[in-house]
Amino acid sequence: MTIPPHPLVTAARRLAADVLAPRAERVDQDGMPASSVEAVKRSGLLGIAAPVAYGGSAAPAAVVRETAEILAGACCSTWFVQTQHHTPVTTLAKCDLPVRERLLGPLARGELLSGVAYAQLRAHPRVPVRVTRERGGWRFDGRIPWYTGWGLNDVMLLAGVTDADEALFAFTEAREQPGLRPSPPMRLAALTASRTVSLELDGLWLPEDAVALRTPYASWAVTDRPKNTNASPAVFGVTAAAIGLLEDDPSAKETAGALRARLDAVRRQAYDLADHPVPTELIEERLACKTRAYDVMRAATTAAVVAGGGRAMDVRSPAQRLAREGMFLLVQGQTAQVRAAHLGSLGSPGPLSR
Structure with missing residues (x-):
């Protein structure tokens, strides 16, 4: 059934x-x-x-x-x-x-859409955003290099590090206001439509009742670090879309079938690992699976461009868009640990060079 x-x-x-x-x-x-x-x-x-x-x-x-x-x-x-x-x-x-x-x-309920501004916490012990006590609330100073959804979001969850080495998260409206100034939207190789900006914080004051989380940085990092070792579902979504283009092309059906089998295998392994009850375990296996997912995505989006031929050089080509989106996903949420694992995989000898 x-x-x-x-x-x-x-x-x-x-x-x-x-x-x-x-x-x-x-x-x-x-x-x-x-x-x-x-x-x-x-x-x-x-x-x-x-x-x-x-x-x-x-x-x-x-x-x-x-x-x-x-x-x-x-x-x-x-x-x-x-x-x-x-x-x-x-x-x-x-x-x-x-x-x-x-x-x-x-x-x-979807009445409000929220963005996030906390990736800078991963730069620790460097502190791009410092949070200090002021007037019964909290003052934010520093720079957020990436904030997505500017002009689309209603609110944002903003994070910084206190003098007591705590990670502090608080909500504010996603708009220019005293102490918060956005850059113009960035022109990116992919996902420019996401309206990503940088934010300058110069004395942004938020009240105590805006705080959603205040915890020692070390405690927050323990739960945050393993998250990006898992393969992203978005990688599988873009890969599947590229394979779909190949399946619609009679000359690429065999390639599509082989890539679909690879996608199914790595996706199954990735989600088995994601469902493991202890997220801080099997880190090497998670990283290896993540890099294999990248390999399949790169192969699928490249194949879609190859099958599209010269038409794929048109910026309006779905194949080219998917290839650029795939490039973006290679670095989205990237940490030093993920970068090292991916570079190590790319630098390893392939089967033809052994």
């Missing part, structure tokens, strides 16, 4: 087919329209991991991964903007501070 897909998987497929995929080339070149953001908000997907009591779905991890694959394969820019939202939601779901009651419901 065939088990019907989870309702959120069905919603993701509908959103991808009706809105994201038909607009993907235009979004890539011209930017993301507000109507795409509104469609994501209406889809129910922004509450996929949120508690049911707050309007979310508390969906299983397998459903979260499948919907991410679908969105990334349809329009990686839209996937990237909305994926930022899920960290603020899970942060609020785990906290018992006043900000939870104020924001978790609107975020879970």
Whole structure:
């Protein structure tokens, strides 16, 4: 008996087919329209991991991964903007501070879209953003090199390090305000539509009731470091989309079949590792699987370009867009540990050179 897909998987497929995929080339070149953001908000997907009591779905991890694959394969820019939202939601779901009651419901129901500004914490012991006590609240100073969704998000989850070496996360409106100044949107090789900027913080003051998490940096890092050792569902989504282009080309069907088998194998292993009950274990295996996922993505997107021939050099070509999106995913969420593992894999002799 065939088990019907989870309702959120069905919603993701509908959103991808009706809105994201038909607009993907235009979004890539011209930017993301507000109507795409509104469609994501209406889809129910922004509450996929949120508690049911707050309007979310508390969906299983397998459903979260499948919907991410679908969105990334349809329009990686839209996937990237909305994926930022899920960290603020899970942060609020785990906290018992006043900000939870104020924001978790609107975020879970898709009434608000949130971005994140915390990757700079991974530069520790360097402190790009310093947080100090001031007037019963917290003052933020420093520079955030990457913030995605500027002009699309309603709120942001901002992080810095206190003088007591704590990681402190707090919410604020995602707009220019005293002490917070954005750069112009960056022109990127891929995902320019995600409206990524840098943020200058010069005395941004947030009240105590904006704080969602305050914990020793070392404790936060223990849980953060293993996350990026797992392969991203977006990698599998872009890979599958590239293979789909090959499957539509009679001259590339054999290549598509071989790549589909490789994708299925590495995807299965990656999700088995992601479901391991101890996220700090099997790190070497996770990194090796992640680099294999990159290998399959690179092969699939390259094959799509090769099959497309000269047409693939047109910036409006789906094959070229997927190749550029794949390049972006090679460095998205990259840590020193992931970079070292990937470079080591790329530098290893291949089967033809042994």
